[in-house]
Amino acid sequence: MSRIVKQKYEMPLQPVEERIRNFEEVALGYDEETAIAETKRCLECKKPKCVEGCPVEVPIPQFISLIKKGGFEGAISVIKSKNSLPAICGRVCPQETQCEQRCVLARNCEPVAIGRLERFVADYELKNKQNKTSGELVSDKKSKKVAVVGSGPAGLTAAGDLAKMGYDVTVFEALHVAGGVLMYGIPEFRLPKEIVQREIGNIKKLGVEIKTNYVIGKMDTIDELLETGYDAVFIGTGAGLPYFLNVPGENLNGIYSANEFLTRVNLMKAYRFPEYLTPVKVGKRVAVIGAGNVAMDAARTAVRLGAEEVYIVYRRTEKEMPARREEIEHAKEEGVKFVLLTSPVEFHGDENGNVTSMTCIKYELSEPDESGRRRPVAIEGSEHEIKVDNVIMALGQGPNPLIAKTTKGLELSKRGNIVADENTCATSKQGVFAGGDIVTGAATVILAMGAGKKAARAIDEYLTNKCNSN
Amino acid sequence: MYTIVKKEVLSEAVFLFDIKAPKIAAKAKAGQFLILRLNEKGERIPLTIADSDSKKGTITTIFQVVGRTTRDMSKLNEGDEILDVVGPLGEPSEIEKYGRVVCVGGGVGIAPIYPIARALKECGNEVIGIIGARSKEFLFWEDKMAKVSDRLIVCTDDGSYGQKGFVTQAIEQVAKEEKIDCLWAIGPMPMMKAVANTTKPLGIKTIVSLNPIMLDGTGMCGACRVSIAGETRFACIDGPEFDAHKVDFDLAMKRLAYYREEERQADSSANCKCGGAGICHA
């Protein structure tokens, strides 16, 4: 056997000097030749560990083997048997903690670039057969109706799967476009919105109706949906409520939640102001508080909007950062500075109420506690000032209370998340299922999709039984 | 798409639209608002639902031209369409039997105070209406307010109509004569602040409807945050109505002014013919 290539074939990227001035996609994708070369690194294991790391169990060696033989269309069908949004997952899945982490190669060298290969075939399909539906046949029409609340990855997946089973599905979305975080949160340069819209188009082709500008809890309650002809409801409303630090000065102008900042830029296209009418203000120095994917997205967006200095301010060290490795690397390449073991305790402003600086304190990490985690401990007397024109809070999000407040008999966790069965997504309320970030708290696209899939299966079972017992 | 079925010019810069939106019309309650986006490139702006007719399936909204979006909107006519309308948003007013209530509307705030006054009246309250504006041209809906008020006081800053003076003076005048059980005030932020300062020493429970900058209107962005008794609240889901005596008005006014430069730029780019997409004005 020839020697194994130790590293993944490199992903071609837009050069740093160019990409910090535009919103186009940073990672350009493998070409055919590179993709095929990469597939040769895969050992096509009989008991593939990689599949165990994928929350939806994509048959990884099978699709890789097909790519190797040039069977791109076959490869995409194999992926789509488990994952209906491969162009999205190939781009944004945290592969290093999922499929690729388990790859046998990862023990001695770099794992197979599973995500990049998945993206490669998905893009191939999008380019070459734009108008085909995902290939699966829709089964016979059933007489039952299902309402899906929220059009993020959880809702879209549930809707697509239920439509394929023959159900009459309506998706209700509060915003003016469908897609959830994929549209308003994750930036264009990481996930082009055109790709998201094409996937949504495919779901519509299955017969799913998407009603935008429709806030459940205001226009209709969950109970009203059940009373007015829907036989089951899936709630996939995500974790949309932004957290703040609750420290003095936090409501000064120029302090945004990451949601506000990213929504202005992505959903409302503020980067094209004044052609698009929603403004966003970015000064010379921008501090992003937090170090997850959301924080990296906000920081890299601020770079592109012309900020001269962008800081990631984080209470722990680089090792604990929850963001994907790749995003951290890209942020560094783009000039984002990391201010670690630091957190703000107060914000100060000028006479117009615009933020001008923040008082921060330094932290050190304690010895690991029982849970093995090293907690940050404030260092006394370490107060210092950092000058800022904008602050972006990327501290995580909680569940929006609109549905909880208006739905009787829906069990909630202490944090306000909906309690649902892990396998069936069933809630405490009959006929109501829930999944994605609204149940788990802020997590990942693929987990939300996985929940949507499970829910679709459970809803089918529930409605079939209901039908038989009638 | 949401069709404009009626357009009325109420005063110099104030317009009324009836918009076809049956689902919203069926659900809207006094105190709630909508968010609209005129077209693909438009901003999402919040406006109060000033009235609704569930039979005709229409909602009424009244807006004052203050910037680009409201200016573009004022140029639309009956039969034209608005791309997105979402609502009803926010918590409805707490309508119950208080006894004697005063409903104060200042300027374009007359529009949102009307459905509240009407609901309070229907609930069996004695309603004293106070409406005011800078001058006569800015007044509207005197007849509608008169119908739902047991007594209506009209005032203008310059005395061009009704009694001369601010709404705060009218409030003091009423308070001297009668016991007020609850008071609602809606209008520009400085007016609501002045009302709060007037009623606080008099011990009158006062409710105002705050109008911060909003984006989604569903609790997702935090742009609309206001400080109520020192605590941060989101006006779109916790409000827009709050206890006036607990509101940090100075903060709210500063937050409203954050985008002033950009707003000017957006507005002038609408009238500029140079093709610079507004950048020429930067």
Ligand SMILES: Cc1cc2nc3c(=O)[nH]c(=O)nc-3n(C[C@H](O)[C@H](O)[C@H](O)COP(=O)(O)OP(=O)(O)OC[C@H]3O[C@@H](n4cnc5c(N)ncnc54)[C@H](O)[C@@H]3O)c2cc1C
């Ligand atoms: C900036 C950012 C970057 C991220 N990066 C990554 C990444 O790289 N990789 C990854 O795997 N994950 C990432 N995530 C996390 C991932 O996007 C989420 O876990 C995922 O989108 C959750 O999906 P969901 O379907 O549960 O909810 P969401 O995507 O949040 O969608 C919920 C939808 O429901 C709608 N809604 C809410 N309430 C109502 C209502 N009452 N009525 C009607 N509609 C309603 C919302 O408007 C929204 O459209 C990121 C998240 C953010 C914010």
Ligand SMILES: Cc1cc2nc3c(=O)[nH]c(=O)nc-3n(C[C@H](O)[C@H](O)[C@H](O)COP(=O)(O)OP(=O)(O)OC[C@H]3O[C@@H](n4cnc5c(N)ncnc54)[C@H](O)[C@@H]3O)c2cc1C
């Ligand atoms: C819950 C709510 C209900 C509202 N109801 C009404 C209504 O019934 N009728 C009406 O005319 N207006 C109402 N407003 C205000 C309305 O949303 C703004 O006037 C509108 O967004 C201005 O948009 P623009 O593009 O025309 O002007 P912009 O260019 O955005 O702003 C121009 C000027 O208006 C100020 N401004 C910006 N946003 C707001 C705001 N949200 N509130 C007040 N002033 C603002 C700016 O500081 C600036 O001075 C309401 C606001 C809220 C939050």
Ligand code: SF4
């Ligand atoms: S869906 Fe995500 S986790 Fe699963 S194989 Fe694809 S990239 Fe890996």
Ligand code: SF4
């Ligand atoms: S574990 Fe790695 S080498 Fe084995 S099949 Fe999966 S991707 Fe290929």
Ligand code: FES
């Ligand atoms: S407008 Fe976004 S949270 Fe209120």
